[in-house]
Amino acid sequence: MVAYERHPERITAVFDAEPANTVKALFRKGSPKAHSRPSPTSDTTADGGWFGGAPAAPDLPLDTDVLSPQDHAELTESLKTNGFWGPTCYYLNHRANAAFAKAAVNGGRLGMPVLFVGAAYDPVADLTNPRALDRMRTTCARLTERRVQAGHWLQLEAAGDVNHHLATWLRTAVENPASGS
Known part of the structure; x- marks a missing residue:
């Protein structure tokens, strides 16, 4: 995130250089080894950008455990047309998100049932830290937490x-809305 905040145009240009390769490089299956080594993105700043500072993403094999060839083609076509700037601008929005959260009703505390499904093998959002979800636990009065043995793209890898x-939680939340699950 720091590298992107400092050099958003440069990082976006690298992603845009070869959209098909960027999609293949970013959409990879998780591994149980994710937390036994540094995150692949931990050296982005030191390396001068993504992919070791290269001007474009490497041409890796498509990880069909995460994306089908059709999904890859559709994502690639969309990103060729529209670029990566819009989708990655989220990483430039931290101050606005914090200001919005400060102005939230009830101090941002949610009283309704909330489900969090986390990825066990996500090197970016490391849930092996026992305190990783503390803030969510304090702001969601009726939080249900579940973990899936997958990586960052858990909804694709372990649909x-x-x-x-989701279905189990929805049944519980509907059948007993006062307690959550």
């Missing part, structure tokens, strides 16, 4: 598990 957790 069946994610959908199972």
